[in-house]
Amino acid sequence: MIIAIDGPAASGKGTLGKRLAEHFGFAHLDTGLLYRAVARVLLDRNVPLEDREAAAEVARTLDVSHLDDSRLRGAAMGEAASMVSAYQPVRDALLAFQRQFGTRAPGAVLDGRDIGTVVCPDAEVKLFITAAPEERARRRHLELQSRGEQAEYEAILADIRRRDERDMNRSTAPLKPAEDALTLDTTHLDADAAFRAALDLVERKRSSTAGR
Numbered sequence: 163m164i165i166a167i168d169g170p171a172a173s174g175k176g177t178l179g180k181r182l183a184e185h186f187g188f189a190h191l192d193t194g195l196l197y198r199a200v201a202r203v204l205l206d207r208n209v210p211l212e213d214r215e216a217a218a219e220v221a222r223t224l225d226v227s228h229l230d231d232s233r234l235r236g237a238a239m240g241e242a243a244s245m246v247s248a249y250q251p252v253r254d255a256l257l258a259f260q261r262q263f264g265t266r267a268p269g270a271v272l273d274g275r276d277i278g279t280v281v282c283p284d285a286e287v288k289l290f291i292t293a294a295p296e297e298r299a300r301r302r303h304l305e306l307q308s309r310g311e312q313a314e315y316e317a318i319l320a321d322i323r324r325r326d327e328r329d330m331n332r333s334t335a336p337l338k339p340a341e342d343a344l345t346l347d348t349t350h351l352d353a354d355a356a357f358r359a360a361l362d363l364v365e366r367k368r369s370s371t372a373g374r
């Protein structure tokens with residue numbers, strides 16, 4: 163059983179993915195971390211993010227055992243990840259790992275931008291999580307403040323808009339809901355309410371397809 167979660171930056175995909183995975187006892191993969199890790203290696207080696215060949219080689223040889231590295235967090239790495247994720251060979255190189263993850267028993271939750279459309283097109287449940295950019299920026303601002311990081315609301319909002327724009331308009335695996343995705347707008351839902359709404363969608367979808 164696979165639950166695919168897609169949506170724009172800071173929409174709450176990861177939070178929901180983690181909670182749904184805990185609820186069902188499934189494995190969870192935040193696939194954005196893979197692209198962040200590729201960007202991190204390039205920056206560590208002082209290789210320009212525009213170097214597509216180098217990015218692809220890093221993706222092909224990526225060590226996925228350090229995705230919990232706190233240096234992968236933050237707006238700058240999100241922006242860098244968004245740049246390298248637009249390269250088709252980078253995406254190709256990361257595909258097998260994600261698909262393999264999706265075979266984990268008893269199930270897996272993957273969140274990202276192209277899970278329902280490209281990585282796991284046959285996922286039993288596909289959610290597309292959205293929220294207004296201003297609300298997403300507000301949440302991210304709070305998150306950064308709680309971690310004691312300097313952050314300007316307007317800069318965060320601009321980053322979110324820029325990243326959404328790039329992710330939605332790239333030629334390879336653009337961010338968009340799969341045709342059979344269930345969309346959940348969490349603009350006016352707190353984290354608990356969003357979880358209950360998402361769980362309800364998952365349960366309904368599972369019962370409507372049970373026995374097929």
Ligand SMILES: Nc1ncnc2c1ncn2[C@@H]1O[C@H](COP(=O)(O)OP(=O)(O)OP(=O)(O)O)[C@@H](O)[C@H]1O
Binds near residue numbers: 174177178352354356
């Ligand atoms: N419904 C909600 N109401 C309020 N805050 C929320 C809600 N959902 C998530 N958050 C908070 O918003 C921030 C962004 O959430 P999260 O990291 O889950 O988003 P994301 O879509 O996975 O982000 P990214 O695209 O950067 O990976 C976090 O601080 C999280 O705790």
Ligand SMILES: Nc1ccn([C@@H]2O[C@H](COP(=O)(O)O)[C@@H](O)[C@H]2O)c(=O)n1
Binds near residue numbers: 172193195245273274
């Ligand atoms: N399946 C995915 C996941 C992520 N990306 C790109 O990585 C950037 C960072 O992702 P976060 O979820 O950690 O914010 C994101 O802006 C995308 O460009 C992707 O392309 N596909």
